[in-house]
Amino acid sequence: MPEVTYLEAIRQGMWEEMERDENVFILGEDVGAYGGAFKVTDGFLERFGAQRVIDTPISEAAIIGAAAGAAHMGFRPIAEMQFIDFISCAYDMLTNYVATARYRAGLPTPMVVRGPSGGYVRGGPFHSQNPEAAFLHTPGLKIVCPATARDAKGLIKAAVRDEDPVLYFEHKYLYRRIKEDLPADEEILTPIGKARLAREGHDLTIVTWSAMVFKALEAAEQLSAEDGLSVEVIDLRTLLPMDDQAIMASVRKTNRVLIAHEDTRTGGVAGEITARINNDAFEFLDAPVKRVAAHDVPLPYAPALEDFVLPQTDDLVAAARWLAAY
Amino acid sequence: MASPNSVSAPPAIPAGLSVEQLLDLYYYMRLTRSLEERLVALYRQAKVVGGLFRSLGQEADAVGSAYAIDQDKGDILSPLIRNLGSMLVCGATPVEVLRQYMAKAESPTHGRDLNIHYGTPQQGFIGQISHLGDMVPVMGGIALSFKMRGEDRVALVYVGDGAMSTGTFHEGINFAAVQRLPLVVIAENNGYAFSTPTAKQSAVKHLADKAAAYGIPSVRADGNDVLAVYEVTRRAVDRARSGEGVTLIELETYRRKGHAEHDDQSYQSAEEMERWEADDPIDRYIRQLTTSGWSTPAALADIDRRIADELAAAVALVEPEAGPDAGTALSGVWLDPPEAEREWYDRG
Numbered sequence: 001m002p003e004v005t006y007l008e009a010i011r012q013g014m015w016e017e018m019e020r021d022e023n024v025f026i027l028g029e030d031v032g033a034y035g036g037a038f039k040v041t042d043g044f045l046e047r048f049g050a051q052r053v054i055d056t057p058i059s060e061a062a063i064i065g066a067a068a069g070a071a072h073m074g075f076r077p078i079a080e081m082q083f084i085d086f087i088s089c090a091y092d093m094l095t096n097y098v099a100t101a102r103y104r105a106g107l108p109t110p111m112v113v114r115g116p117s118g119g120y121v122r123g124g125p126f127h128s129q130n131p132e133a134a135f136l137h138t139p140g141l142k143i144v145c146p147a148t149a150r151d152a153k154g155l156i157k158a159a160v161r162d163e164d165p166v167l168y169f170e171h172k173y174l175y176r177r178i179k180e181d182l183p184a185d186e187e188i189l190t191p192i193g194k195a196r197l198a199r200e201g202h203d204l205t206i207v208t209w210s211a212m213v214f215k216a217l218e219a220a221e222q223l224s225a226e227d228g229l230s231v232e233v234i235d236l237r238t239l240l241p242m243d244d245q246a247i248m249a250s251v252r253k254t255n256r257v258l259i260a261h262e263d264t265r266t267g268g269v270a271g272e273i274t275a276r277i278n279n280d281a282f283e284f285l286d287a288p289v290k291r292v293a294a295h296d297v298p299l300p301y302a303p304a305l306e307d308f309v310l311p312q313t314d315d316l317v318a319a320a321r322w323l324a325a326y
Numbered sequence: 327m328a329s330p331n332s333v334s335a336p337p338a339i340p341a342g343l344s345v346e347q348l349l350d351l352y353y354y355m356r357l358t359r360s361l362e363e364r365l366v367a368l369y370r371q372a373k374v375v376g377g378l379f380r381s382l383g384q385e386a387d388a389v390g391s392a393y394a395i396d397q398d399k400g401d402i403l404s405p406l407i408r409n410l411g412s413m414l415v416c417g418a419t420p421v422e423v424l425r426q427y428m429a430k431a432e433s434p435t436h437g438r439d440l441n442i443h444y445g446t447p448q449q450g451f452i453g454q455i456s457h458l459g460d461m462v463p464v465m466g467g468i469a470l471s472f473k474m475r476g477e478d479r480v481a482l483v484y485v486g487d488g489a490m491s492t493g494t495f496h497e498g499i500n501f502a503a504v505q506r507l508p509l510v511v512i513a514e515n516n517g518y519a520f521s522t523p524t525a526k527q528s529a530v531k532h533l534a535d536k537a538a539a540y541g542i543p544s545v546r547a548d549g550n551d552v553l554a555v556y557e558v559t560r561r562a563v564d565r566a567r568s569g570e571g572v573t574l575i576e577l578e579t580y581r582r583k584g585h586a587e588h589d590d591q592s593y594q595s596a597e598e599m600e601r602w603e604a605d606d607p608i609d610r611y612i613r614q615l616t617t618s619g620w621s622t623p624a625a626l627a628d629i630d631r632r633i634a635d636e637l638a639a640a641v642a643l644v645e646p647e648a649g650p651d652a653g654t655a656l657s658g659v660w661l662d663p664p665e666a667e668r669e670w671y672d673r674g
Binding site: 054056075092101103104108140163164 | 434435438439443444445446447453455456457460462463464465466467468469470471472474494497498500501504505658659660661662663666670
C-alpha cells in the first residue's frame with residue numbers, strides 16, 4: 001500500500017471528487033497557477049482547467065459568497081482560505097448568509113470551506129489559529145477536523161458530498177509529518193458526525209481532535225508505561241454535529257474525562273463538551289471534567305512563548321495524573 | 327395634407343416594447359404601490375408582524391429594471407427591501423407577500439424570515455438578507471455558475487447608496503468584474519441610507535463613478551422614468567449576456583416614506599418631499615401613456631380596479647390563515663440531521 005502524507009490525502013480526496021463530479025470546483029487565492037500556498041492543489045489546474053480551479057482576488061467574503069451562489073445552482077465548490085486565520089474575514093458571509101440559507105429560505109448551500117489551521121510552527125498570531133469555537137455557535141454549519149491521513153481524505157470527500165456547508169479545518173503541522181498506508185483502490189469515506197476511538201482504555205478518557213490527538217496518544221503511552229494507567233483517546237473528527245453518543249459511552253466506561261484542545265481555554269469547545277457531559281452523564285463521573293487548552297492570549301511567535309502557550313504532552317500527562325488521583 | 331381634425335398616430339414606443347408591455351409596466355408599478363398600501367392598513371391594525379418597509383416613489387426603478395431581464399432564459403435577480411416591484415415582475419404574488427408580512431405558516435419561508443426576504447433560483451429571485459452588500463458576491467456566484475455551464479443567463483443585483491459602502495459590495499463587484507461575469511449591478515440612489523444622506527456615504531460626485539475602481543462601465547438614469555430605467559437596464563443585460571461583463575447602473579430616485587413605517591423622517595424636509603412628490607413615477611408614467619396615446623385613463627382605471635379586486639381577494643384569503651406551530655422551528659437547519667434537538671426542559 002502506498003504511504004500517503006496527510007497533505008497528499010487531502011489532495012487525493014479533492015482530486016477524486018473532482019473526477020467523480022463535474023460540479024465540484026475549487027476557488028481561492030493562489031490555488032490555480034501556483035498550486036496553493038502549501039501545494040495542496042498542485043496539478044489541479046493542468047488537469048481540471050481554469051474554470052474549475054479559480055484564482056481569486058484577496059476577497060475572503062467574496063470567495064465565500066460566490067461559493068454560496070454557485071452552490072445554490074447545483075455546484076459543489078471547495079473554497080480555500082489560504083490560512084484558516086483569514087476565515088474571520090468571511091465571518092459575516094458564513095454566519096449570516098451561508099449558515100442560514102437553508103433554514104430561512106430553503107436555499108441548499110452544499111459547499112466546503114477548507115484551510116490550514118493550527119500552530120506549533122512559529123507562525124505567530126495570524127498563521128496559527130484554530131477557529132472552531134467561533135463557528136460552533138452557528139446553527140447551519142458543520143465543522144470537521146481530521147487528525148489522520150485516512151480521515152483527511154475521508155472527511156474532505158464526505159464534506160464535498162454533504163448537502164450542507166462544511167468547514168474543514170486541516171492542521172498544517174500534520175501536513176507532511178503524518179504518513180499512513182492508504183489503500184489506493186478503496187473509496188475512503190469518513191462519516192461526518194462520528195467520532196473515532198483512537199485508543200481503547202478503561203481508566204480515563206481524553207476527548208480531543210486534530211493535532212492534539214497525537215499528543216493525547218503520546219501522553220497515553222507515557223501514562224501506561226509510567227503509571228500503569230489505561231487511557232482511552234477519542235478523536236472527535238467532527239465538532240458539529242458532535243458525536244455525543246461516543247463521548248457518553250466512554251464516560252460511562254472510564255468515569256474520568258480530560259478534554260484537550262489547541263484553541264484557547266475561554267469559550268473553547270471543551271466548555272461545550274463539559275456542559276454536555278454534565279447534562280447527559282453526570283452520574284457516571286468520578287471526578288470533575290477537566291480541560292487542557294492554550295492560555296488565553298493571542299498566539300505569540302517566539303519559540304519559548306509559543307511552546308508555553310500551547311498545550312504540550314507534559315500538560316496532558318499532568319492533567320491526567322490529577323484526574324487519576326482524584 | 328392631413329386634415330386639421332385628423333388624429334396623428336401615437337409616437338413610436340421606445341425600447342422596442344409593445345403596448346401590452348407598456349401596460350404591464352403600469353400594472354406592476356400600480357400593484358407594488360397598492361399592495362404596500364394594503365400592508366400599511368394591516369400594519370396599523372397590528373396584523374403585520376414586525377416592520378413595514380415601503381418603496382413609495384421607487385416603483386419605476388424596481389419595475390422598469392426587473393422587466394429588462396429575461397425570465398424565459400432563466401435570468402435571476404436579487405431584490406433588496408425596496409424592490410418589491412422587481413419581485414412582482416418575476417412572479418411573486420400578493421398572497422406570498424401578505425403571508426410573509428403576517429407570519430403565516432404557509433408563507434414561502436414558513437415564518438422563518440420576514441417581509442420580502444424570500445426566493446429561490448427556481449422563482450427567479452433570491453431571498454435577501456439584512457446585511458447589505460452580501461447579496462453582491464452571492465449573485466456573483468450565481469453569475470459564475472451561468473458562465474461555467476456556458477448558459478445564456480444573466481444575474482442582476484440591487485444595492486442602495488448605503489450598501490455601496492460595504493466591504494462585501496466591494497469584494498463582490500470586484501470579483502464579478504475581474505472574472506467578467508454576466509452580472510448587472512443596479513445602484514438605487516434614493517438619497518438616504520436610513521437617516522444618512524448620500525453625501526455622508528461617499529466622497530464621489532456620482533455613485534456611478536465608483537465603477538472606475540472595478541474597470542467596468544457605468545451609466546446613470548432617472549430612476550423615476552420607468553421606460554428610461556427599462557432601456558438602460560436592458561442594454562446592460564444584453565451586454566452581460568453577450569459576454570462583455572459587469573455594468574454598474576445608477577438610478578436616481580427617492581423614497582417618500584423614509585426607512586420604514588416606524589421612521590419619523592425628521593431628516594427629510596417638507597420641501598424635498600414635495601419636490602419628489604411632484605416627480606412621482608406612476609403619475610409621470612400615466613401622463614406619458616395618455617398624452618402619447620399609448621393608453622387611456624379608462625384603460626388604466628380598469629387595471630387599477632383589477633388590482634384592487636386581486637388584492638381584496640388575497641387579503642381575504644390570507645388574513646384568517648394560521649401561524650406556524652412552535653415545534654416547526656426546529657427543522658431544516660441541515661438536511662441531515664433534519665431536526666435540532668429539543669432542550670431537556672422542553673421535552674414535554
